[in-house]
Amino acid sequence: MDFSFSALRRFPDVEAPNLQAWDATDELLVQRALAAGVSGDEIAVIGDEYGAITLALTDAGLRGIRVHQDLATGRRALAHNAAALSLGGFSSHELDASLLGGARLVLLQLPKALAELEEIVDAVARWAAPDVTLIAGGRVKHMTLTQNEVIGRSFEVVQPQRAERKSRLIVATGRRDAPAQPPFPVAAEVEVPGLSQPLTVVAHGGAFAGARLDIGTRVLLEALAAERTSGLGSQLRRNGQIPPSPRRNDADPHNSSGVVPGASTAPRHTSTSPTAASTTPGTVVDLGCGTGVLAATYALTHPDARIIATDRSAAAVASARATMRANGVDDRVTVTHDDAGSEIPDAAADLVLLNPPFHLGASVHTGAASRLFAAAARMLRPGGELLTVFNSSLGYRRELSATIGATEQVLRTPKFTVTRSVRR
Incomplete structure (x- = not known):
């Protein structure tokens, strides 16, 4: 050969x-x-x-x-x-x-x-x-x-x-003969910050973290829940550096994301904040969505949002679609199998949520996160925001500032940091 x-x-x-x-x-x-x-x-x-x-x-x-x-x-x-x-x-x-x-x-x-x-x-x-x-x-x-x-x-x-x-x-x-019931997907009820009832998480075998809430995603959800509860906006906005995000016409069923807005026919959850929807951006992207925990939670707490959940893993995408169905938000969240959201148009997103990986296969490598930062910069409109959670030791803040724009720390735990970056 x-x-x-x-x-x-x-x-x-x-x-x-x-x-x-x-x-x-x-x-x-x-x-x-x-x-x-x-x-x-x-x-x-x-x-x-x-x-x-x-x-x-x-x-x-x-x-x-x-x-x-x-x-x-x-x-x-x-x-x-x-x-x-x-x-x-x-x-x-x-x-x-x-x-x-x-x-x-x-x-x-x-x-x-x-x-x-x-x-x-x-x-x-x-x-x-x-x-x-x-x-x-x-x-x-x-x-x-x-x-x-x-x-x-x-x-x-x-x-x-x-x-x-x-x-x-x-x-x-x-x-051997296969059992009548395949071992996957599996489902579990998970307590999620910001929701009054458990979220049903569905996972195929290849989905990161399985039917659990990984610690990084939990910290990002805690930051989102704290902001909704406090009613506070971005420190960058309070400093007058950028104007508030404009609302798009939610009554228009046609938008660049291809997502048709509309409330779930059988919602299982309620938001912890009765005014959460008033701050909903027009189009939200869960970039590298995994099992779809971020996208599903955001859909449940922001019923007017148009949401795209995207991941390069087919197992993750199948899991996320099942998670959306299990929580009654599959009519408001579009899940796509894509490489770094390449099919999302430029400047189409108002908010990107990101828990980036720090491995490429079996190797520790920051290149995967850098590709996703660049993807977020491309798909965010000027003034749009990227909320990112990462291991504090990785020190991504300087790279985020250079790639996206002005970046602030939103939350820090002993292990993780959440930042908000505003697209310049």
Whole structure:
């Protein structure tokens, strides 16, 4: 095999000298797949971050390969790399029967989360061919014995292979019958700052924090609830640096976000502040929405707001849509699978809510947050606001000031900081 893995790019994901678009695990998975002698239309590839596995197999002459990538950035990188290398003969799918039906060989880059692995392996057992072989791989330093146990719930034989170049493969055979009820999505009632009743949070296995309220989101919600309760606006506004945000015509069902405003037909919650809606911006974006906790809470406390929740993870998007339905706000919140809100028009948002990640895959890297700050700057109208929560040690305030505009600290806890940035 003479496929040039080094020709692959991560674009449009973050690119840096210490980040590459493939690793030894990709190469090992490709080698095992070629040795298996299975036709391309019987192969499913899951977790192929930037297309290394799919394109190497396609380059080797296999056709009809089905691929599932959770991240929108990965899907776009695969398309870019395929075009650059003039390769085709594969199709993209969600994690469902269209991906796995009749598959006799499934290649998997192991995910970080055990819950995500459980959902994937259950899907393989549920829809793949009875004689399917699952070959999962990862970097040794990130692998655990518990991963073997999770795979063993759906396969009778789980055989870890000898490590090569700091990567290891796990070969699973003997597919077990899948249970009648899939393990995901799961739902939980969660106490959320600013709501008088619990919020129903729904989560697929690959969604960050699962059906829980992560601590950063909690702190951001505390800041929003405190501001509603106090009735105070931005310190920047009180200092006279910018005018208050104008209200848009909420009666107009047509707007740049594509969201049709309107109250929920069966609201389950009430706001803690009876005047909360009076300060509602026209269009609010939950950027990197995860399971949709911020978007759902904002919709419940600001019934006139038009809200877009967007995330690059397909698992997060499916979770957020289910969370909106469970809380009766799916008619007022549009959820999109997108890369850093790229489909939202420039200067279309009045308020952006953001709890940015500080990891790229298994690497700690601030590049993901920087991309989202730049995205917020693009989509905010002049005078619009970005509310951000981040680990205080990261010190994003200077970057926010440079990228967005004047930035103030709204709330600080021993671990997290919430800031408000006003688009210049």
